[in-house]
Amino acid sequence: xxxxxxxxxxxxxxxxxxxxxxxxxxxxxxxxxxxxxxxxxxxxxxxxxxxxxxxxxxxxxxxxxxxxxxxxxxxxxxxxxxxxxxxxxxxxxxxxxxxxxxxxxxxxxxxxxxxxxxxxxxxxxxxxxxxxxxxxxxxxxxxxxxxxxxxxxxxxxxxxxxxxxxxxxxxxxxxxxxxxxxxxxxxxxxxxxxxxxxxxxxxxxxxxxxxxxxxxxxxxxxxxxxxxxxxxxxxxxxxxxxxxxxxxxxxxxxxxxxxxxxxxxxxxxxxxxxxxxxxxxxxxxxxxxxxxxxxxxxxxxxxxxxxxxxxxxxxxxxxxxxxxxxxxxxxxxxxxxxxxxxxxxxxxxxxxxxxxxxxxxxxxxxxxxxxxxxxxxxxxxxxxxxxxxxxxxxxxxxxxxxxxxxxxxxxxxxxxxxxxxxxxxxxxxxxxxxxxxxxxxxxxxxxxxxxxxxxxxxxxxxxxxxxxxxxxxxxxxxxxxxxxxxxxxxxxxxxxxxxxx
Ligand code: HEC
Ligand code: HEC
Ligand code: HEC
Ligand code: HEC
Numbered sequence: 001x002x003x004x005x006x007x008x009x010x011x012x013x014x015x016x017x018x019x020x021x022x023x024x025x026x027x028x029x030x031x032x033x034x035x036x037x038x039x040x041x042x043x044x045x046x047x048x049x050x051x052x053x054x055x056x057x058x059x060x061x062x063x064x065x066x067x068x069x070x071x072x073x074x075x076x077x078x079x080x081x082x083x084x085x086x087x088x089x090x091x092x093x094x095x096x097x098x099x100x101x102x103x104x105x106x107x108x109x110x111x112x113x114x115x116x117x118x119x120x121x122x123x124x125x126x127x128x129x130x131x132x133x134x135x136x137x138x139x140x141x142x143x144x145x146x147x148x149x150x151x152x153x154x155x156x157x158x159x160x161x162x163x164x165x166x167x168x169x170x171x172x173x174x175x176x177x178x179x180x181x182x183x184x185x186x187x188x189x190x191x192x193x194x195x196x197x198x199x200x201x202x203x204x205x206x207x208x209x210x211x212x213x214x215x216x217x218x219x220x221x222x223x224x225x226x227x228x229x230x231x232x233x234x235x236x237x238x239x240x241x242x243x244x245x246x247x248x249x250x251x252x253x254x255x256x257x258x259x260x261x262x263x264x265x266x267x268x269x270x271x272x273x274x275x276x277x278x279x280x281x282x283x284x285x286x287x288x289x290x291x292x293x294x295x296x297x298x299x300x301x302x303x304x305x306x307x308x309x310x311x312x313x314x315x316x317x318x319x320x321x322x323x324x325x326x327x328x329x330x331x332x333x334x335x336x337x338x339x340x341x342x343x344x345x346x347x348x349x350x351x352x353x354x355x356x357x358x359x360x361x362x363x364x365x366x367x368x369x370x371x372x373x374x375x376x377x378x379x380x381x382x383x384x385x386x387x388x389x390x391x392x393x394x395x396x397x398x399x400x401x402x403x404x405x406x407x408x409x410x411x412x413x414x415x416x417x418x419x420x421x422x423x424x425x426x427x428x429x430x431x432x433x434x435x436x437x438x439x440x441x442x443x444x445x446x447x448x449x450x451x452x453x454x455x456x457x458x459x460x461x462x463x464x465x466x467x468x469x470x471x472x473x474x475x476x477x478x479x480x481x482x483x484x485x486x487x488x489x490x491x492x493x494x495x496x497x498x499x500x501x
Contacts, residue, residue, distance in 0.1 A: 060159025060182070061132050061152035062144045063087065063097075071166075072151075086234035087151075093232040096149035099130040107216055114215040121145070128206035129199040135206075154195050156184035189241055189254040190391060193224045200227065201262040204269045210289035219294065221327045223428065224255025225435045249402045252435035253339040253394050256331045260350060261387035263328045267291060267357070268380040275373045286368045291361070293422065295477055296322030321362045323422070329354045330425035332383075334432050337412050338402045341390045350390050353383040355416075402436035406491050413487060423469065423478040426486045430465055437462065437495055461493040 067073035067087030074084040082089075090097050102108055103121040112120035120126045127133040131145045132152050144150075152158060160181040164170055170178075175185045186192050200222040202208055208220050228251055233242075241247055274286035289297070323329070332354035335341055343349050348356070357379045360372070394400060409429065413420045420426075437458055468489060471478055 060157045060162050061137075061140065061147075061150065063090070063147045063150040063152075064143075065158065065162060066151045067091070082234060082236045089232055089234040090151070094234070095231075096153070097147070099148035100127075100146055101148065103127075103130050111212070111215040111217060115211060125206075125212075129208075134198075149199070153199075154184065154186060157182045187241070188395075189224075189250050190258060190395065192228070192241075193251075193255045193258045196222070196224065196227065197258065197262045201259055202266050203262065204265075207266065208290065213290060219290070221424070222259055223252075223331070223431050224259060225252040226431050228255075246400045248435050249339075249400045250394075252402065252432060253335065253341075253400050254391060256335045256339075257341075257350070257387050257390040257394060260328060260332055260335070260354070261384050261391070263325065264353075264357075264380045264383035264387060268377060268384065271373050271376045271380060274368065275370065275377070278368065278370060278373070284368060286373070287361075287366055292322035292324060292365070293326050293424070295423070298477065321365055324358045324361045325354075326419070326422035326424040327428065329358060329419060330422065330428040332387075333412060333416070333419065334428055335390065337408055338404050338432050338436065339394065339400060340403065342393060343386070344389065347389055348382060348386050350383070350386045353379070353386040357383055402432060404433050404436045405495060409490065410487075420487070421483045423481045426481070426483060427469055429486075429490065430462070430469060433465075433490070433493065434462055437493070455494070457494050465489055465493060 067090075069075075072084065072087040073091075074081075074088065076085050076088055079085055100121065103126050108120040108126065112118060112123050112126065115125070117123035117125055124133075127145065128135070129149075131140070131148055132150055133140045133145055137157075156179075158165070161170075161178065161183045164181075165183070175187070179185060184191075184195065186195060197203070198206060200220060202220065208217050213219055225248060237243055241250070244250065270286070270288045270291070274284045277284035333351040336349045336351040341350060357376070360375045360379050364372070420429075465486075468486065469478070469481070472480060
């Protein structure tokens, strides 16, 4: 134990003495602090929230230790080495740098008050995704919390690698050796998306459930390729997954597979909790409303009501039964069809597994008993398995091609028409067309030959289709959305040659 403590002090000392020049302020230590004593004495020692002691190992998480001008905080103008201004991009353009700040806004404070969490910027329930504070770490000092979703949220705690990652030796370390030092490899689509998932989908230790949503939190609906595109890139794409010819298709397919696995696991966690609570005769939380179609319960009144616009007059073909996760069910069906995922004998396809969950969850959806929960658990594990299998199979392909030809999509819709009545399903369809067909999803693509794959006509048509899916001004639901019209407009999008099989 003592040896460990000594090693720790040595590490912190190295970190502090490594400022650019002896007279320069240390990027990690609070002002005026010298060495490890400073770390312990100032700022950091103030408890973040009651009952917790700061974790000295957390020093490598602060972005200020990465963002010095000579490291990643250089100027953008006239600079071609993106690495040298990664911090500058994050600071100015990346929404993650404001993730903690939003917890101070009145809407966050209101949310936390309604939920009885005290102050949002101190609540574990919010910090988990809006800062680098999560359950895997001891309490972080306030200045690190203030960084929001900082470098360490994705690249890992740099306490043990910050001082060596720019040395030639670093390049010789294997991924496993780097990861042993706390560095997180984000070099593949799968490692990237798995890094986003805990915050953008949720997991056992952090989630956006209906309580948070009803208190004012935006609903989470994640599609990795689209989010990656929306997110300002702070690295040079050459030599990275961006330079693979199938980058966008790969991001879409592997992103959906990993996301579906996470969605299944979250359902499993929720069902397990309810099972345990039932057994212990504690109040249980089931069904979790966030698992279901929002608009099944929330209907705008008036002739332009979202539900009234549906052929048949209702959102769900079985009135009174909210549908399970239309956003993700449609993703699973599109994954099977567009990426033609194959299954090994004895396993189910991802789409079929998601439909199995619907069959169990939707009838008598509010009934809670052990037998039902057991069936939900079984099906949730089935979907997680199917999604994992899809990931493996997709990863083994040299090149992923998405086939979203109109014939295939028409057949998919004809196969289960009610599933395609949802606005969620229409948006997912648009996103896969963008990923496959050279819409804006390809803007992040590095190679110019791919950027030109889409004709101006296709781009324009996809843009119009996207516009048709926007909520009307002032509305908080897709009022006036018509699946029939969407499918008609979809078929009118001219597909570039590259998309055809
Ligand atoms: C499971 C992770 C998670 C948890 C827990 C969480 N959030 Fe969020 N929050 C997100 C994500 C992801 C977004 C961005 C959603 C998007 O745009 O897709 C977000 C967005 C927000 C926004 C809107 C920000 C904007 O710029 O529009 C607010 C406000 C917010 N969260 C507050 C809170 C508060 C307050 C809590 C605690 C009660 C909380 N969040 C808990 C993940 C989380
Ligand atoms: C939301 C996640 C996320 C955050 C936050 C983030 N990064 Fe990154 N960063 C990535 C991903 C993904 C890559 C691409 C990695 C790859 O393909 O190997 C990357 C790449 C980089 C690279 C290029 C690495 C290389 O091997 O070429 C640098 C440098 C970098 N980030 C620095 C930073 C710094 C500094 C911060 C904080 C100011 C930061 N990043 C914050 C996700 C993130
Ligand atoms: C530690 C949690 C965390 C991780 C990891 C994370 N995010 Fe986020 N992300 C957030 C939060 C919180 C917000 C909302 C920030 C705000 O608006 O204040 C957000 C916002 C975003 C937004 C803006 C969404 C919008 O509505 O405009 C994009 C895009 C995004 N994240 C992409 C990604 C991608 C891609 C990854 C993985 C490479 C990732 N994020 C990893 C927490 C996270
Ligand atoms: C099974 C029915 C049901 C489903 C499904 C459902 N909700 Fe709710 N929602 C309710 C009820 C009942 C309330 C009021 C009680 C409460 O606040 O929890 C409510 C409250 C809300 C509120 C607060 C409204 C207000 O005026 O205060 C919001 C916002 C909300 N839900 C959004 C959503 C979103 C977004 C989804 C989909 C992810 C969703 N709901 C799914 C039944 C549902």
